[in-house]
């Protein structure tokens with residue numbers, strides 16, 4: 001089950017080590033799986049039921065498990081996810097950055113139960129959540145996702161397959177060459193590394209597209225695995241394809257990339273909306289004070305984690321507004337944002353993916369571009 005053609009786990013791990021440039025700014029410090037505010041939460045088990053280094057799996061409720069990635073130890077899973085086990089079957093979340101990542105989650109699921117897997121669900125289409133989908137295809141597991149996910153995967157990643165690498169990277173390389181100062185050059189170099197890695201990953205990865213699309217107009221979807229009610233909902237913000245999985249009885253939310261915990265949000269997507277995302281976070285903040293969130297990246301958190309992310313959005317908006325009022329053109333503003341002291345430990349996957357993306361979208365929403 002672990003050797004999904006055409007690459008073995010070992011091959012992938014050696015390839016995945018080249019991913020380091022993408023996460024250079026995320027630091028090499030091992031990431032805690034839990035935010036300190038939820039470390040004593042009785043729903044959350046202190047000891048993982050599986051720990052592969054690059055990800056660990058913890059029980060976070062009755063039949064609820066969270067898979068938490070630590071990219072300082074490898075890029076097999078990259079994102080967080082988890083699984084839900086009812087009395088009749090289970091639901092797996094995310095396909096991760098590679099098929100061995102999805103296989104790790106399946107192996108852990110089998111440690112907990114022999115019940116059939118009802119389906120696997122992608123919270124959205126991004127590569128770090130979807131590139132392992134061939135594992136589900138090869139194992140006959142139905143793959144669910146927002147109805148736009150197949151199209152977005154085709155346009156974003158399948159379109160890279162067989163494309164001319166040099167031509168594809170030329171605009172990012174030009175940005176490095178034309179950088180006006182050291183900071184801009186450093187940002188551009190990080191972005192070039194990130195874009196190169198996504199290109200290379202897409203080119204060596206066979207992808208399975210979701211075969212059970214969920215029409216957002218027909219959501220929320222109530223799901224019954226024979227234990228507790230599960231609700232699948234769509235919210236705007238990160239990618240235009242974002243789904244969350246909510247277990248209201250246990251106050252647990254698998255939030256996908258609508259929540260980044262202890263990290264700057266990735267705002268590069270053409271369907272990312274800053275106003276939409278901020279209003280989604282306002283909704284999340286209105287839920288019960290004891291709500292537990294499994295974020296797309298970073299440690300499991302409570303409402304304090306959502307509040308920190310809202311504070312990051314407020315700071316991005318405040319600095320963008322100030323620069324706009326001072327007449328700073330967008331091409332300079334994207335590099336001039338300063339990470340405040342209180343967020344200096346927050347991970348930034350790549351400047352362009354996160355901060356430049358956010359500033360561009362904020363300028364656009366102000367009608368400045």
Ligand SMILES: [Zn+2]
Pocket residue numbers: 124126238239257266296
């Ligand atoms: Zn994402």
